[in-house]
Amino acid sequence: MRVEMLGIVVDFGPVRAVDHVDLIVETGEIRGLIGENGAGKSTLMNVLAGSFGAKDGEIILDGRKVHFTGVKSAMASGIRLIHQELNLCNDLRVFENMYLAQELIDKMGLLDKKSMIERAAHVFERMGVNIDPTAHVSDLQAAQKQLVEIARALLFKCDIIIMDEPTTALSNYEISNLFKIMRQLKDQDVTFIYISHKMPEIFEICDTYTVLRDGKWISTGSISDVTEQEITEMMTGKTNLADDFSRRISAKTEVIAMQAEMLSSKGFEDISFDLHKGEILAITGLQGSGRDDLADALFGVIPHSGILKVNGKIIKGGIRGFLRHHIAMVPRNRKERGILNDLNIYDNMSMGYFNTRMKDILIKPNKEKSRYIKQKLALDIRADNAKNLITSLSGGNQQKVILGRWLEADADILLFDNPTQGIDVGTKFEIYHLLLRLAAQGKTILVFSSEFPEIMKVADRCMVLYKGKMNAMLERKDITEERMMLYSTGANFNADLHTKELQNVPTAK
Amino acid sequence: MSQQQSSLSGNSGPRGTSAFKRLFTEYSYFVSFVLIVVIALIVNPNFFRWRNVSNIFIQSASTTGFIALGMTMIICAGQIDISVGAQVAIISGFGIEVLNATQNIWVMLLFCLILGAVIGSFNGLLVAKGHMPAMIATLAVQTSSRAIINHFGQGGPFSVAGGIASKPFYETFRQVASGSIRIFGYALPYPMLMFIAAALLFGLIMQRTRLGKHIYAVGSNEVSARMAGVNVDRIKIAVFAITGILCGFTSWIYSSRLMAVASANAGNLFEMDAIAAVAIGGTAMSGGRGKIIGTFLGVLMFKIINNTLVAAKVPTFLTGAISGGIIIIAVLLQSLRSQGK
Known part of the structure; x- marks a missing residue:
């Protein structure tokens, strides 16, 4: 299916996440969508998958203008998005997850478990992976969960598959199997949009690329015409970054x-x-x-x-x-294990000091401020006002705050x-x-x-x-x-x- | 420069906002407080009479005022305590027995505080060390506390011994809730002074001490808090224990105000009133955010609403429905605003 997204605009509050982006992908093409975090790739793809509406712009599928009211209506048009984050219900079984909200029903109006399990098993077979459809998702490894996400998109016939960093947890063997299936489906005229940070993968699987930066379209072309270095420069807008x-x-x-x-x-x-x-x-x-x-x-x-x-x-x-x-740690999964969402930048940074070196009974705002400014300068933290919530910062700056927390604690x-x-x-x-x-x-x-x-x-x-x-x-x-x-x-x-x-x-x- | 801009798009948290906007978002409880006072004034032109104002404070302090301060800590730490009403019943009942036996109001106070600390710590231990959901742990403590005091009181009241002997401590004890200090011609009731002092103290604890910051951290994200070196279990136990102590203190004033406490209905629904006051005061029910000043005004709002409904001669049994409606509106406004971002 041929996809045309024209003049797409998405705003999040005062921030323009996607700014008049055009994306045209031909039938049976594998397009690499490339950009830094926050460049607007995922946002743009969520618009195509119906997850949220655009403020402006239109989507045309095979020459027919469409308007999606939600994920379900996009699915009905044959569009599938494989999410970056794993969106599985841990307490359900694998096949139940794969068929969630699209369960197969038998003549009596009851769940047709047998067919669901069979079809799920068939998809896993095609992917060359060994996952039991009746296993509990909570028992799976991260890589297997990612494979279930992918398998879910392959269960039903679809014309456009969007993959948002699908390989982060996969081994090389699993990735090469995935690419094999992608090529098979491409021959059946399935269109792919492939988001990844891994350059070797992009160069291996994609036919063409589109680079976004700061929510804007930067360039589109054939993969065979560019080098990794050129793409990196387009992504960052800087030369000789490396x-x-x-x-x-x-x-x-x-x-x-x-x-x-x-x-x-x-x-x-x-x-x-x-x-x-x-x-x-x-x-x-x-x-x-x-x-x-x-x-x-x-x-x-x-x-x-x-x-x-x-x-x-x-x-x-x-x-x-x-x-x-x-000894101190800047933990993985910053959102779940690092930052304290509801606290401001000062308190997030001072938390390490409070727990280690603080001797006074009362917190002295002046000292808190001077500690913060010291680290802000040392680590180049970019924040307008430290009384704002930590979530107002970009991921990199949040990470610097966490690092500053431990430097203040004398780690x-x-x-x-x-x-x-x-x-x-x-x-x-x-x-x-x-x-x-x-x-x-x-x-x-x-x-x-x-x-x-x-x-x-x-x-x-x-x-x-x-x-x-x-x-x-x-x-x-x-x-x-x-x-x-x-x-x-x-x-x-x-x-x-x-x-x-x-x-x-x-x-x- | 590109980097700076791209960093903006990753989130949708509040950025620099004007003072006016802040008033309606962060300090919305203040707006609702003014609104409710204005309505109270319209309904009852005598609202600002000193007697009425001080009465509102006495009512607050002798019922859910102190407890709501502790409840703010509990909810900010992402927990809940529905045993506070039953705690007041059991502490008041036994406290009056202790008073009658020792004839010393200070011994009674000490007893109340200790018993409160014990029950509160027990709640905290169940939640922190037993990994029980706070709702279930405190529900169990609620039913068993109530049952124990009912057993000892046989459902009837515990009364401060008075009568013919005209024991001096009877009058001394009555003064706890009814006495006042006279300053510039205004009688400042003890409970009012104590409530204001406690609110200031708790405000200081929450904003300016390590304990306060840790409470917010635990309520915001337990895992992150632990990774930052916060002793999560100790914080959980502390908030329940502090609330228990406040229940003990409340029992002292509550008993003094009533002089006889019925085991079956003493402290009835205090937990709901306290939670409602915290909610009206703008504290996030999910934990991590909230202010003592909000709860302080929330408690007063609650009493002002009741006071106004009485002045407006709303049938007694219906007042609950109306205050319920007001809670819904107040909290709904806050949740809509946080969704709207």
Whole structure:
């Protein structure tokens, strides 16, 4: 089906999220929709999927002007949106989720479970994944949930499939299967709009691209005519953004700040490492590799067995015990675990100070303000008025506030768990520079990340986890995307995939 | 520059707003308060007579005033406590027994505060350590407290011993709720002074102490609060314990005002009135946001509405329906406004 979106305008309050954007996609085309966070990609696609209405503009499908009143009416026109966030009901079974609000009914008016389960199983078979349609969604891994989301869109015949970052939790194998299905459907004249931040995927699967920036259309063209560098420049509006991190100077000292011996907990086992003062150690691994659990254990969120020492002293207890040893964490999932939505910027930042260093009975607004201004300058936080709610800030600035919270609490060992999640490219680079600067100031830093380019920019060493165990500890010169992928997928255990080039890399064994 | 702009589109929270707009959004309870006072004045031209005003304060302080201050903390922490009415019943009943036995109003006060702290902490422990939903935990405490005091009172009243012996403490105790200090020709009743002082103290706690900030943090997002190093369990126990202590204090004044407390209906529906006052005062029922000043005005609004309905000679049994309607309107306005953004 041919899609024409013409002159689309969407406002959120005073903010124009999409500003007169045209998007024309031909039948059977796979269009990559590219832009930084907040560029308006998801908003534009939500308009096409009927989730919300545009203030202005029109949608034309195969030459026929349409007007969607909601998601259901868009679905009726053959449009399916696979959401970035997982929108599954955890307490329902897989097939119940897939058929939610579109349940199959038998002659008696009752649910036709048998057909639903069969059809769901058939879709999984096509995708080459092993998910039981009668399993409870709460028992699935994040990657499987993402696959269920995708399968849901494939259940019914549709003409346009919009995918909003569908592969964030998937392994390479699952991604290649997904691409296979996409190509099959493309041959059946299904049109795709594919949103992703991963350049290699865009270049592999897409025919054409459209770049948005600040809610405006920037360019459209054929993928074969551009390079990654050109697309990045279009996205950010800046040239030479990719600063050279390769010549950075490591601030690693000989002093050992943190020592882990045979740490085990739910999700990982027998992890040992020495962390030096001023070092930036990255820890990576796929979903389910135990990376999240290790991060939590190193901040006392979950208990561990084994020995964890900071400056030679054994640490015990929960989060508050870890804080006393000057360990702090900028958590993953900023919205759910980091920020305090209902509190203003001052209080969000001061929370760490309140819990660690505050001696007075009453909070002194003047001191709170001067602490804030100090961090605002140091971290370049962009906020008009610190009395506004933290949610008035962009993701990157929220993250800086959380970081400032711990700097004010005198943290020496900083854990960053997926620190650039949902942050646009420009601010990401600022965060990388901040990490390097903090290390140079003598802070010890642990970065938990699944973004390999990020690790290559900042890490002095990189630990790769696979199935809860340390699979490799890469020194800086050995950190490459290929090796990190090799060890995080466990492919080094598979002789066939063990290429000669990689044989020299030392493993943790 | 592009970055600055793109950062704007990711959210829809309130940005810099004018003072006038703030009055109607953040401080809407103040607007409703003025509105209700104006209506009260129209219905009852004698509204501003000192006797009427001080009476409104005495009524507030001897019933749900103090409790609503604690309830604000509880709701800001994302919890609820429906046991407060039954707490007042059980504390008042036993408190009067203690008074009769010791003949000392201060011993009685101490007893009330301690018993309140014990019941409140028990609520808090059930919620924080037992991971029970606050509604269910406090419901259980409510029914059992009421049952216990009914058993000891056999449904009848606990009375402060007075009569022929004309014990001096009888009059001393009556003064707690009825006494006053005379300043510039105005009689300032003790309960009024205590209520205002408590509101100021709680306002200070919520805005300027670590405890207050922690309460907002826990109510806003428990996980984030824990990740920021807040001792979430301790905060939950604290808000229930503080509210229990306030129930104890209320019981002292309440008993003094009535001098005889019926076990079966003492403190009846206090929880609902307190929650309503908090809601009218603009505190988010989902936790994380709310102000003591809002609750303070909310409590007064509630009493002003009742006072006005009496002055307007609305049949007694119907007053509840009308105040219910006013709560709906007040809270509906706030929720519409927060949806409208």
